[in-house]
Amino acid sequence: MSTYTVAHSPDADDVFMFYAIKFGWVSSKYIRFENIALDIETLNEKALQNYYDITAISFALYPYIKNDYALLKTAVSFGKGYGPKLIKKRDKRLKKNFKVALSGQYTTNAMLFRIAYPNARFVYMNFLEIEKAVVEGRVDAGVLIHESILNFDESLEVEKEIWDIWIELAKKELPLPLGGMALRRSIPLLKAIESENMLIKAVQVANKHKDAISKMLIERNLVRIDDEKLKIYLNMYANEDSSLMNEEHYEALDRLFEIGFEHGFYDTPIKAKEYLIPSEYKNVRFC
The missing domain is CATH 3.40.190.10 (Periplasmic binding protein-like II)
Incomplete structure (x- = not known):
């Protein structure tokens, strides 16, 4: 064996x-x-x-x-109509070069995000730490993955769905x-x-x-x-x-x-x- x-x-x-x-x-x-x-x-x-x-x-x-x-x-x-989410503080306006927390350099969501937001400043961290980093203001925004997309702090809101970025790039409604x-x-x-x-x-x-x-x-x-x-x-x-x-x-x-x-x-x-x-x-x- x-x-x-x-x-x-x-x-x-x-x-x-x-x-x-x-x-x-x-x-x-x-x-x-x-x-x-x-x-x-x-x-x-x-x-x-x-x-x-x-x-x-x-x-x-x-x-x-x-x-x-x-x-x-x-x-x-x-994902089918859903996936990772770019979140930020409610009513916060993101600048072109906003600082964002991503779950890793080689993740699918990171590649799609970097294509959609080429001027953003990337910080990589464990996905479990991203929500807290946004809440505490250590970053301007973060991309949530896994179970964290289901429920996050009420002070946060979704800026962009990675699903929407995917559809824009794929030019066809395919699974993410x-x-x-x-x-x-x-x-x-x-x-x-x-x-x-x-x-x-x-x-x-x-x-x-x-x-x-x-x-x-x-x-x-x-x-x-x-x-x-x-x-x-x-x-x-x-x-x-x-x-x-x-x-x-x-x-x-x-x-x-x-x-x-x-x-x-x-x-x-x-x-x-x-x-x-x-x-x-x-x-x-x-x-």
């Missing part, structure tokens, strides 16, 4: 999707996973170092690690690509396929037993929000679309990578489907 590290963020949708494996509801004769939870920008930076076997990433990071990691088809988060999973290319192909299939099954099982797993997560203090907000958040980011990417998802990813290339973030545009694990190999190999 091979043991692989699976790194994911501590936000509710990642925890929810992985814990079907952690609770023993999904397993394999050939593979065992050891998980670790870290904030998304730390995971992005670790992926650049080829650190973990399987890792959650911001989709905007992927072109930088495409030679070391394959893109997985499962455990994905896309936020985060996914990547698997180290050095893992033997059959075990890579088995690993991806385990994760697909875990997401499917988690969605099928959403109420039961949600209750277990809350009872074990594994999420930062209450039952009501957890339901809302999981319906947004851990749903039936999370288990397998569809054609619209691939189109959205390709457009994201195209936008990044057009604005100088990437050396070349890439097509998402060309970087997936060739899961059909298993059927050909044993036919």
